[in-house]
Amino acid sequence: ENIFPKTEGxxxxxxxxxxxxxxxxxxxxxxxxxxxDTALNYAKSRIxxxxxxxxxxxxxxxxxxxxxxxxxxxxxxxxxGRMKDNNILRHTHVSLAKRNNCEKALEIARISREILGxxxxxxxxxxxxxxxxxxSVKTYEGTHEMHTLIIGEDITGFSAFD
Numbered sequence: 001e002n003i004f005p006k007t008e009g010x011x012x013x014x015x016x017x018x019x020x021x022x023x024x025x026x027x028x029x030x031x032x033x034x035x036x037d038t039a040l041n042y043a044k045s046r047i048x049x050x051x052x053x054x055x056x057x058x059x060x061x062x063x064x065x066x067x068x069x070x071x072x073x074x075x076x077x078x079x080x081g082r083m084k085d086n087n088i089l090r091h092t093h094v095s096l097a098k099r100n101n102c103e104k105a106l107e108i109a110r111i112s113r114e115i116l117g118x119x120x121x122x123x124x125x126x127x128x129x130x131x132x133x134x135x136s137v138k139t140y141e142g143t144h145e146m147h148t149l150i151i152g153e154d155i156t157g158f159s160a161f162d
Contacts, residue, residue: 018091021141022084025097026077028105028137031130032070035105035112038125039063042116053115062115066108073101092154099147102138109134 040063043054053059076097083089109131113120120127138144153159 017141018094021094021098022080024137024141025073025080025094025101028101028134029070029073029077031134032066032073032101032105032108035109035127035130036063036066036070038127039066039112039115042119042125046116059115062111066111069104069108073097073104076100090154092151095142095147095150098142099144099151102134103144106131106134106138 040054043059043063044052046053048056054063080089080093080097083093109127113127113131116125116127119125123129142150149160153161
């Protein structure tokens, strides 16, 4: 007698969870972009051995990697949005995006911190704030491992939850 009208039991609650996970998949892209922007601007302005550290191969490789991962995360999310608009989005698609984007966002925060060197841990720059937030985002609304099992069951047909 206490069930909300027009709900279908646990399915209704899980739909909210799915929407929250979709939002997280997008939200972490913002953290990725903030870390990238900070690292790029720092690399262009930090002079080491008479030139900006952005002029060094290893720094450029890190920046290219970050930009590539941001672009892939954006494309994944755009595709999810299209699937959502066409009512073909499944919870496993959202799990895939949440799992991937949180993992990559945390990796990007770490690489960005490396580009900033010791300055990367200072609160003068937003990298560590994003890294700390991403550590929690990676675990709420389903841990990385939980999403691995959700996707694993979908692609193999076998539940590992037993």
